[in-house]
Amino acid sequence: MPSAIVTGATGITGSAVVHHLCKDPEYRKIYSLSRSSPGDKSPKIQHATVDLQSSAEGMAKELQGVEAEYVFFCAYLARDDPAEATRVNAAMLKNFIQALEKTGAIGRLKRFVLTAGFKHYGVHLGQCKQPLQEDDPLLEAKTSGDSWPQIFYYEQERILSAAAAKKGWEWVVTLPEDVLGYARGNFMNEASALGLYCAVSKVLPGSELPYPGCKANYFAFNCWTSANLHAKFCLWAATAPKAGNNIFNVMNGDTESFQNLWPRLAQRFGCKVPNPMFPGGGVPDSPGFKNYEATTVRMSNPHPLKEHEDTIGVKAEGSPTLFLQVDPEKWAKRSDVNEAWGKLRDKYGLDQKAWEKATWDFLTFVLGRDWSCVGTMSKARKLGWTGYADTWEELEETFEVLEREGVLPPVEKLKKDF
Structure with a gap:
């Protein structure tokens, strides 16, 4: 053995x-x-x-x-x-x-x-x-x-x-x-930050859950x-x-998009999906645009797609830009947001370190990019790998673990109490 x-x-x-x-x-x-x-x-x-x-x-x-x-x-x-x-x-x-x-x-x-x-x-x-x-x-x-x-x-x-x-x-x-997963004392994961954003949004007036990222990201396809x-x-x-x-x-084996996941997150945490989700089309300075805590990050390097221009016959135009209508790092520093977190922390005995060490900056990248991120598992499949996991089910299971570990509030009590 x-x-x-x-x-x-x-x-x-x-x-x-x-x-x-x-x-x-x-x-x-x-x-x-x-x-x-x-x-x-x-x-x-x-x-x-x-x-x-x-x-x-x-x-x-x-x-x-x-x-x-x-x-x-x-x-x-x-x-x-x-x-x-x-x-x-x-x-x-x-x-x-x-x-x-x-x-x-x-x-x-x-x-x-x-x-x-x-x-x-x-x-x-x-x-x-x-x-x-x-x-x-x-x-x-x-x-x-x-x-x-x-x-x-x-x-x-x-x-x-x-x-x-x-x-x-x-x-x-x-x-x-x-x-998507959990390790005790390790808060460097996407699920923790997403769950905290949703839970605190439930406590804020109106319980709305605006999508932090850009409109292109909302409709992009990704793997987890x-x-x-x-x-x-x-x-x-x-x-x-x-x-x-x-x-x-x-990867899990499915391809997902936040246009599908975000309404599920709102329902799970008892929040409301704003309509329109992207006021003014999510374009700054346009009529109707709602500036929550918007942020634009322009990267100095070109798109990696540039290395494939001759092969695919398409030029990689411009430089990578991240846009968020709600900057997670700015949002997490707001006084009303911290007051809402304090209510959750004290009521349910949550871990303060979870808030302090949440990877808000990672959400900035994951939700702000306007390009998809999809891989293929054909290589492993051809050698006999048959594993599969449903991304939403894995995300929800991770939330349940985070609730048991005192990182997130128990969602059913959260929906009743707030």
């Missing part, structure tokens, strides 16, 4: 992987690596306190006796500067692999699964060619003559493939998009990834024949 090592075991993706490994009867032991607690409780789990920012020698001391056939690397450190993000995250992965070499654990390894994401395609930089495919050229080729910001996943992928080729084991890179589905995929990819040495998109 095989064993597994999971780094970042208390994060949203890592904790889900640990949870599903514990449920899988094929695995006898799971080494949970993090700087804090092991997270999931199971007799299968052996926790090791490891600082992935330390040297290979330092990690090797902490990893004595830790070896397994499969590694799931879910650790990640956010940095605003792309070059610094590359330096830090590449060093973590490289030193971790070297630590396994120093302890001799690398000799037992069969496959190493690295969790990355859709930034691999440059979706954070602007409009990309759709749908996103795993063999799309990297944004460092500079065929257009433009210089792109560094994407740290590229360096990690090079480190991983080179180490695997040298030692004779296989690698897999997963690319999830907008992960359930943390649970991603974990199941990781376990599949670790052993599936022919899956080794591959990069895979990992």
Whole structure:
């Protein structure tokens, strides 16, 4: 029976992987690596306190006796500067692999699964060619003559493939998009911020739920990834024949749009959908435009689509622009909004850190862009992957977990009390 090592075991993706490994009867032991607690409780789990920012020698001391056939690397450190993000995250992965070499654990390894994401395609930089495919050229080729910001996943992928080729084991890179899930003490997820926005909007006068983003975003198509589905995929990819040495998109399997999700959110939280949703067509300075807390963010780089102009025969015009009719960061600082949050917090005993650490800036990007973000899972499907999750059901399930954990108010009581 095989064993597994999971780094970042208390994060949203890592904790889900640990949870599903514990449920899988094929695995006898799971080494949970993090700087804090092991997270999931199971007799299968052996926790090791490891600082992935330390040297290979330092990690090797902490990893004595830790070896397994499969590694799931879910650790990640956010940095605003792309070059610094590359330096830090590449060093973590490289030193971790070297630590396994120093302890001799690398000799037992069969496959190493690295969790990355859709930034691999440059979706954070602007409009990309759709749908996103795993063999799309990297944004460092500079065929257009433009210089792109560094994407740290590229360096990690090079480190991983080179180490695997040298030692004779296989690698897999997963690319999830907008992960829906929960890990205790981790508020860096889209569901938490969305849920808080909806819950507080219910308490505000009129209980209206204006869409924060732009009209184009409301009608755009996007994909999401359930943390649970991603974990199941990781376990599949670790052993599936022919899956080794591959990069895979990992999404729920459906394509969604906020034109469908937003009315459902309003209904769930007992809010009203404004009509019109976009006064004045959602265009600033137009007749009827309602300036809630509007924000326009213009990015300096061109759209990544520019790298595909010659192939698709269409020019990428202009530079990426984010527009929000309700800037989430400004909204979260309003006195009436904070007063409404205070009522919810005190009435239901909610976690103040959830409000303070909510990723309002992430909502700014996710809801403000005017381009779609859709990938294809044909590559994994052809190799036998059949997993599927309904995005709305996964989002609602995440809300239910957030309610139990005291991040969001119990929605049925919220609708009765306010």
